[in-house]
Amino acid sequence: MADDDQAFPAGNAAAELNRDKPDQFPTDSVSSNITAARKKKEAAAAAEAAASRSRSGGKCELGSSLKSTLVISGVVVVAVGVAFFVAKKLKQT
Structure with a gap:
């Protein structure tokens, strides 16, 4: 092994420091649908609560x-x- 003059390969610092990162990440459609349904249900519940408060005369x-x-x-x-x-x-x- 002393005969082998193999050097460690040179690194490219610019490429390592400036990696391309995607702006948008892939999303799981099932999780997105569940989240959207939950938000819609919460909005409907809030609207129902506001409507019931207004029906009670704002008491x-x-x-x-x-x-x-x-x-x-x-x-x-x-x-x-x-x-x-x-x-x-x-x-x-």
Whole structure:
């Protein structure tokens, strides 16, 4: 092997640094169709939600959420009151 004077082949730096890259990549038609269908379904759902809001007279949903919040907090207060009452009765006996 000492007799062989084979040099490593010279590289082309310009070709290595400036590789041709395609501007558009191939797309999978099935994935594209699924994505398009999902976007269309989401747009239809958003339109339906907007239509239902406009049919309800544009009422704000704050009233219903406030009512549910008050009911839930009332239930929690009652549960805590019952727990204190039971604890007090257990201490007395």
